[in-house]
Amino acid sequence: MAVSREKESLARVLAHEGGYSNHPADPGGATMKGVTQRVYDGYRKGKGLAPRPVKGIQTAELNEIYDRQYWDAVQGDALPAGVDYVLFDGAVNSGPARSIMWLQQALRPAYTGPIDGVLGIGTLAALKADKNNDALIDRICNARLAFLKRLSTFATFGNGWSSRVREVRSIGQAWATGQVPQAANFVDGGQAKAFVEDATPAPSTAPADAATGAGASGLGLSGYLYDLQNQLSPLSYTSEWIGKVVVAVAVASALLAIGGLGYRWYANRQAKHLAAALGGEVPA
Missing domain, CATH: 1.20.58 (Methane Monooxygenase Hydroxylase; Chain G, domain 1)
Known part of the structure; x- marks a missing residue:
């Protein structure tokens, strides 16, 4: 099995996420190192534990959440170098299904199935057939940025998101081409969650x-x-x-x-x- 880049990817995701945040315009609400209070509550409940503020999340809990709910959710260990990190970062910011949808869009026309956010046999087959992961990462990041620009929260967090996607693109492409990727940097606003519920509706006819x-x-x-x-x-x-x-x-x-x-x-x-x-x- 190929060497997992989960640890190195997580280090860069955590750099983008920063520490504790609770911006009033951030749909994620109270968030600690990228984990929202809602996600933390669900994790604690699944363990039979009482809820507590996400600001006090333990390192072991943080690592388990990232491993199970984000890395494994996008099948990180089954993905090519660079693509694994790009999907992982997108999953943390907008949810695993949304990140997989960007991959499916980027795989057209080789991928002929529905854009449904499910990383199934069809998506993996199209991914395996794509021999240029450098260019694929470019298309994934373009799809992600296009999505972000359609959110009502882009006016508030757009600069941070754009900087984050720019670094994600650079890091992912470095891995895809066998180079040493740069370190990730925190840019305020880039840690805000980006959900489809905040999409600006199209003009009425x-x-x-x-x-x-x-x-x-x-x-x-x-x-x-x-x-x-x-x-x-x-x-x-x-x-x-x-x-x-x-x-x-x-x-x-x-x-x-x-x-x-x-x-x-x-x-x-x-x-x-x-x-x-x-x-x-x-x-x-």
């Missing part, structure tokens, strides 16, 4: 539908006025006035309808990109 509908209604109104103009044509002054109204209504309605169609295209495109960032297919 309702304004576009309303604008398009109003434009169509306006064009219908201009046609009605045109008929009225023909009926009143003997009254030249009235006819001229109605003609101007017809032109104005037609132009305004056309602009409204075109604007509505344009906004609908924009909203649909944003929804497509959002779906890709959150686990769907990469948009063309």
Whole structure:
């Protein structure tokens, strides 16, 4: 069996995570060295132990949580050099399933199964067929960064997350190419949890539908006025006035309808990109 990089990977993850944090905008809440209070409560409960503040987590507990709930969850010992660390770090920051989804996205088109966050036979087969782990890590990190940019918390933690992903990319690619990876550094904000529940929703198409509908209604109104103009044509002054109204209504309605169609295209495109960032297919 290949030598496990778990210990070296954990050292770099812990450097990124820092110590205790409890930022009001961090969805993870109270967190100690990357372990949230919720995760720690679950771990203690599973051991038949009373809950206690995560700030007092013991080293043995910390190591066991990282080993079972993150490294083993992404099958770290079965992954290629560099890819193991990249998925491990992503799992700690956003959950194992989300990190596996980034891998599945990055493995397209070799991987043809669903983007479901399950590291099964299909995903492992596609991973084995991919011979360029350096480039694969690049794509995994791109998918991760695209996901982070879609979160409402990116305005607060974006700089820290971006720095973290940049180092994760560099460290992972160094391992993948047989080089000595750099040490990881703590950047404030990079330790904040990044969950899909905080994704910014795509723009609604309702304004576009309303604008398009109003434009169509306006064009219908201009046609009605045109008929009225023909009926009143003997009254030249009235006819001229109605003609101007017809032109104005037609132009305004056309602009409204075109604007509505344009906004609908924009909203649909944003929804497509959002779906890709959150686990769907990469948009063309």
